[in-house]
Amino acid sequence: MTRFDYIAKDPVSWVILSLALVLMPHAPRLPAWTLFVIPLLFLWRLAAIKKPQRLPRKWLLFIIVILSSFAMLVHYGTLFGKTAGTAILAVLLAVKLLESRKRRDYMLLIALSFFIIVTNFLFSQDIPTLAFMLITVVILVMSLIYINQESAPLKLRQRFKMSLTIVLQALPMMLVMFILFPRISGPLWQLPDDAHTARSGLSDTMSPGNIAQLINSNDIAFRVKFENQQPSQNQLYWRAHVLWYFDGRSWEQGKLNPNPDPVLETFNAPVEYTVTLEPHFKKWLFALDMPGEAPVKSHYNNNYLLRADKKITSLYQYQATSFLNYRAGNILSPWEESAGLKLPVHQNPRTVALGRQWRKQFNQPVDIVAHALKQFNQQNYVYTLRPPLTPGHDSVDQFLFNTRRGFCEHYAGSFAVLMRAAGIPTRIILGYQGGAFNPLNDVLTVRQSDAHAWTEVWLENQGWVRIDPTAAIAPSRIEQNLNAALPKNETRPLHMHLDMGVLKQLRFYWELMDNNWNQWVIAYDPELQQEFLSSLLNKKINFADIVYLLVFTLTIVTLAIAVMILKPFQRTTSDPTQLAYEQFCRKLARSGICREPCEGPVDFSLRAMQAHPQQKDSIKLISRIYINLRFRSSNNKKQLEKLRHLIRKLKL
């Protein structure tokens, strides 16, 4: 074995550890069978450390590759794309391990691992992912060091230190690249179709139970930073969908409202705010009731809703304005009148009958609304996350007259049916209500669990008026949050239990950090880059400038790191005598007499005296004083002064 083929004893376990760490974050996304196959292949390689003959033959590896590729094809229908691609890469990595024997193989594996680390960011770009990936990089570099060390193996701690140093040295580079690398709008490469994986979120239909399901999700829907004033909690109605069409059980958007130019009269200054939206792969933008105008790259639709021009596939930020005091759609269009009163025939007969009865009983629609809300409030209705099932097409009847236990969609739905039966145009609004303010940075976080449904009724001279039946049954849902509104004995989702005391404080801190991360790192797009660099350099920046700046800064940083590592200017001594003497040597060097690093003072002075006979005496004296000070251990200030003085006076 030649010197260069030498590998430290047993690098396999280290490489396997690194690979396992690299693949771990992918595990939940991989097909279940790979979670058996990959560890199995790892174990096989481990078992073959001492007995290399246990390693599989080439043809067997080939079969494993073919089989697993086929299984992938069956599982995903493709071998390409984000998920399938990383999955097949993960399996191939494990197979490659089985044929790795030489250092070169392990180097290849580790290089591949670095690539797999990058693929993690295709799925998640949050702080924990970054932190975990940085740890993984340190471990990978440790493995690289382990593989490359010759005869004397470093101790674990030394390797860790070395790896950490290498990674830390790369950090400035990383920062420069992050800030200055020219950004391309949109993703760096076209993400394949499977990029938009299903996730739990608000849907654009409403049927009994589907909002209550969403309550279990603690995922963040969006964050809001208000510019001037913070609306109170009961004004935080985040509008997402307007549902017109009812089939007896579910509410849907139905046909597009052809009403041209929705009219909005406003009575006070708008609330201005910035929304940071988590990607939901839809065009929906959320805004407070009622949004004033459409933000850039979006439009305003006839139902007072905001829609983006493109699907939101990454963290998206927009500035919006809303008017909390308004009159919307004072003139009811014929289409709205008919759609707002339509009910499926022969369904929910008891409810419809009740609505019609109210219509006869009361003169004013306002009184009907008030009466309905009073009914909800005073009769024995219960607000609960787990209402009994109301199957079939008469679900409103069942809820209203039998079960009387429901969540917001039950109340909003049945209220709308009652109103329509009573001849008041009504529509369902889906969205979010509330959110939690982080006291640390006044950012409002709205989660999926804040999903809500309410109604709008059209009243003469008032236009579309927001009526939230839930507020009549459980006012604390609106005034505070869901947790406060649920009955005491009801089982709550896990995240609500965690939302108290120290944990709540910690969560605020975490959200603060997460929010800053989103604002400054994830949201760093071409516009923000341009803006940031322009304000930094106080001039308009174009693409070429960014490239120059990048090259320039990278050069500076590289040089700085090189200087730090090589330390060419490091002083070899702090002894003032030696420093003075070095001054003397420099002076002589300028006259052509250069002291060799290994040359002693006597030898040097002899040479110097020969070259400068006219200065013989002072050179001799300087050397003598220097020798006395440095080698005879006399720490004499006077002598040092004299030495300095003589050196200063020396003319060559």
Next chain:
Amino acid sequence: MQKQTHLPVELIQQSLQQAVKNISHIILGKQRQIQLALTCLLANGHLLIEDMPGVGKTTLALAIAKTFGLDFQRVQFTSDLLPADVLGISIYDIESRQFNFHSGPVFTQVLLADEINRSTPKTQSALLEAMEEHQVTQDGTTRPLPKPFFVIATQNPTEQVGTFPLPESQLDRFLMRIEIGYPDQNAERELLKGTDRRQAIRQIASVLDASELIELQRAVDEVHVSKAIVDYLLALIRSSRLSPWFSSGLSPRAGLALQKCAQAWALLHGRDHVLPEDVQQVIPSVAAHRLQINPDNQHESIDELIIKLIKQVPV
């Protein structure tokens, strides 16, 4: 700060110069070798002279002994020499009915072990033990050797037939190893013209005596070694250990030897403090026999490599 030394350096230098001059009368044109030999003596170590026969090894030893007024014994090492031949032997005396120890030639002040590599390792090690311990233990009795005790061993280059090269561990017992080399033209002319060398030795007077030599040996320890010099020594030793030229670097004992020799060299040149030059002057003689050349680097001699080592380490 460390204490200032108050050595009568000028006086010492005068007498040592006298000694060097004295020996130079006998060994012509070999001033430096004589100085190194005296350095070794002052540093209270033993000297190994390695050279061809006939360049004056024995004469040098004799001249040193005579100059310092020391007893002199000489043992010619041969392959059949036994330890008892060097150390001495107990012989049964019939009259007194007991064993009487008859001390060997080792009981002297200057011992010339001529051609030490021609004897068997057993005899070599018997001598080397005596050198290290300054005493001889025979039949359970420990007998101290006279003071000062200075061994000059000569060695023919080991390529010659019928030799037992000294192992590294035993080479380490010698403080210094020097080579004498051929004299230059002028010196050789003088040599041929002059009287018989052995005759001349008889004529030279002793400059110092044993007690004065012991004083001088004590004075060597007083020579000041500054922190700068210690740093320099450390750098040299470290560099020898890291260097790819040598398969193993200088041992701690070699470091001590280097320091002591530099002190002795400084004293010999009339200084009470060590300069980097002193270290550079003595290091070839102190380090050469202690370093092993790396097999990859056989094309350079050990002396060349030591010069390279010196050049590599900044003062």
